[in-house]
Amino acid sequence: xxxxxxxxxxxxxxxxxxxxxxxxxxxxxxxxxxxxxxxxxxxxxxxxxxxxxxxxxxxxxxxxxxxxxxxxxxxxxxxxxxxxxxxxxxxxxxxxxxxxxxxxxxxxxxxxxxxxxxxxxxxxxxxxxxxxxxxxxxxxxxxxxxxxxxxxxxxxxxxxxxxxxxxxxxxxxxxxxxxxxxxxxxxxxxxxxxxxxxxxxxxxxxxxxxxxxxxxxxxx
Numbered sequence: 001x002x003x004x005x006x007x008x009x010x011x012x013x014x015x016x017x018x019x020x021x022x023x024x025x026x027x028x029x030x031x032x033x034x035x036x037x038x039x040x041x042x043x044x045x046x047x048x049x050x051x052x053x054x055x056x057x058x059x060x061x062x063x064x065x066x067x068x069x070x071x072x073x074x075x076x077x078x079x080x081x082x083x084x085x086x087x088x089x090x091x092x093x094x095x096x097x098x099x100x101x102x103x104x105x106x107x108x109x110x111x112x113x114x115x116x117x118x119x120x121x122x123x124x125x126x127x128x129x130x131x132x133x134x135x136x137x138x139x140x141x142x143x144x145x146x147x148x149x150x151x152x153x154x155x156x157x158x159x160x161x162x163x164x165x166x167x168x169x170x171x172x173x174x175x176x177x178x179x180x181x182x183x184x185x186x187x188x189x190x191x192x193x194x195x196x197x198x199x200x201x202x203x204x205x206x207x208x209x210x211x212x213x214x215x216x217x218x219x220x
Contacts, residue, residue, distance in 0.1 A: 038124070039128070130166040
């Protein structure tokens, strides 16, 4: 039997479709704002421009939480897609955790205000870029799950690619930090912020793995 290209719930309620689209928009916007925030911090430190982007990511995360709860209520109260409800809710929760990690990383920059030496800033920027590419590919994969399930594998492949690139940059950057002449506490703090950014790409890969399982379940 041919796999339907549209998720069943989209044929039953436009409101729910719109909320899921909006939720994924928040994740995409959050990733873009996260990148600008880190770039701003690396260039100028904890400036009002950085704090503005932090506030924007915080607002997007709160809005995504609200949407996730609203979607959950609709799925249960309207008894929609009972056979896939758990997968959809699990997917939204793990996607939301990606946004939480981005917000948490920016709060860490704001609270600890680490001094990032100039020789390391390019790699911090590159790591951030790969991480945001990873989240963007994940967002596209999630959209495909609801609209064109056959495309999920292609987008997941990109998630895996960008996550591996992020790992390479992360390893290179941590090695450079610990081979430098900085004091050990400074090295430890710089490593911590490398891992805060890289953890976002790792989580995106984890969500993509779950998406792959959900997709298999829907296509067998």
